[in-house]
Amino acid sequence: MFRFKPTRRALLLAGAAGAGALISARSQFMVPAQAKGLEPTPSMRGGANNYRPGAPLVERIGGGGFLMTGTVLRAGDGAPLAGRRIQIWAHTTEGHERDPHSHGATLTDENGEFRMDMPQIVPAFGQPHGHLAYDAEHDGGGFKTVFLRPVMRSADERTLAAHFVLEPA
Amino acid sequence: MNRRTLIRAGLVWAGLGVLVAVPLAIAATSPLIAWRQPVYIVAGFAGVVAMALLLLQPLLAGGALPGLPSPRGRRLHGWVGGALVAAVVVHVAGLWLTSPPDVIDALLFASPTPFSDWGVIAMWALFAAALLAGLRFRLRIRPRIWRLAHTGLVALAVAGSVVHALLIEGTMGTASKALLCAAVVLALIKTVADLRTWALLLRRRS
Numbered sequence: 001m002f003r004f005k006p007t008r009r010a011l012l013l014a015g016a017a018g019a020g021a022l023i024s025a026r027s028q029f030m031v032p033a034q035a036k037g038l039e040p041t042p043s044m045r046g047g048a049n050n051y052r053p054g055a056p057l058v059e060r061i062g063g064g065g066f067l068m069t070g071t072v073l074r075a076g077d078g079a080p081l082a083g084r085r086i087q088i089w090a091h092t093t094e095g096h097e098r099d100p101h102s103h104g105a106t107l108t109d110e111n112g113e114f115r116m117d118m119p120q121i122v123p124a125f126g127q128p129h130g131h132l133a134y135d136a137e138h139d140g141g142g143f144k145t146v147f148l149r150p151v152m153r154s155a156d157e158r159t160l161a162a163h164f165v166l167e168p169a
Numbered sequence: 170m171n172r173r174t175l176i177r178a179g180l181v182w183a184g185l186g187v188l189v190a191v192p193l194a195i196a197a198t199s200p201l202i203a204w205r206q207p208v209y210i211v212a213g214f215a216g217v218v219a220m221a222l223l224l225l226q227p228l229l230a231g232g233a234l235p236g237l238p239s240p241r242g243r244r245l246h247g248w249v250g251g252a253l254v255a256a257v258v259v260h261v262a263g264l265w266l267t268s269p270p271d272v273i274d275a276l277l278f279a280s281p282t283p284f285s286d287w288g289v290i291a292m293w294a295l296f297a298a299a300l301l302a303g304l305r306f307r308l309r310i311r312p313r314i315w316r317l318a319h320t321g322l323v324a325l326a327v328a329g330s331v332v333h334a335l336l337i338e339g340t341m342g343t344a345s346k347a348l349l350c351a352a353v354v355l356a357l358i359k360t361v362a363d364l365r366t367w368a369l370l371l372r373r374r375s
Binding site: 044045046047048049050091092093096097098122123124125126127128149155 | 201203204205206209264267268270271274279280281282284285336337338339
């Protein structure tokens with residue numbers, strides 16, 4: 001019967017050969033970052049949790065005091081996208097993520113920028129974090145849906161930024 | 170009981186009391202509570218209680234607590250184990266009621282937060298350890314194997330719970346949480362050392 005009993009040298013050689021093969025295989029698929037231009041932002045894990053499709057456009061969420069900012073750009077050429085609808089929600093001093101009054105939407109300006117005055121975000125489920133959505137179904141369309149879940153570096157911060165690079169649908 | 174044992178017993182219980190009471194008190198007075206619903210508050214608190222019970226468990230199993238030597242300590246170990254499972258169930262169920270998608274993500278290991286994975290690993294290890302304890306005599310496992318399996322599952326539950334707790338920004342104070350976690354790990358190591366559990370691994374099968 002055949003018995004597999006490698007020496008240490010054989011194992012090391014095989015390991016090195018495997019690693020080398022992996023590295024060379026990967027480099028075949030590596031292309032310069034510039035070639036494809038600006039990459040689209042992928043949705044983040046858990047980003048869509050407690051989303052409320054079609055939350056209304058609002059001046060500010062609740063009493064405000066905390067600033068959510070960000071940009072919406074087109075993948076590839078990085079052109080700013082105006083008039084895109086972004087929904088924002090979080091666990092704040094005024095309510096839970098699931099509460100309707102914790103949600104609000106806003107539109108980007110001609111520079112592709114948006115800002116939302118909202119209540120202070122507080123740690124929930126272990127992290128102080130916000131949620132943002134670009135939902136193709138509640139926008140003019142033309143781009144794919146993206147959900148973001150940025151985390152604040154510290155619960156003491158009064159602002160949070162999140163940036164969308166949208167992929168044409 | 171002579172005076173020295175009395176003093177020692179007092180010190181041990183006082184130390185345990187402080188280790189458990191301080192994080193519970195800090196959690197109960199956390200500013201985060203003002204912005205949470207009762208269900209979420211209870212769920213978070215159940216997690217803190219579970220960590221406190223996790224500290225008692227190995228000490229009870231090893232008969233290390235003054236006034237609770239082996240037969241009595243061991244019997245209490247079973248009851249506290251039941252309470253520990255109940256605390257974890259309340260913790261997870263309360264979080265589920267607070268935000269169902271976040272808990273579903275955690276249970277499916279699809280959560281954006283690594284501490285959720287550690288918590289879920291610890292939960293299943295704890296449930297398995299408790300199940301093993303409950304079925305100890307019905308399963309007719311050899312005591313040696315049973316002890317090794319129970320201890321291994323508990324070690325996984327402790328490691329998972331400690332990482333879970335340390336990574337979370339919650340209601341417990343950072344220092345008191347770290348201290349409680351260190352105590353939980355030390356209690357487990359002390360009991361494994363006292364009961365010489367590793368000797369079961371080295372002993373030849375006869």
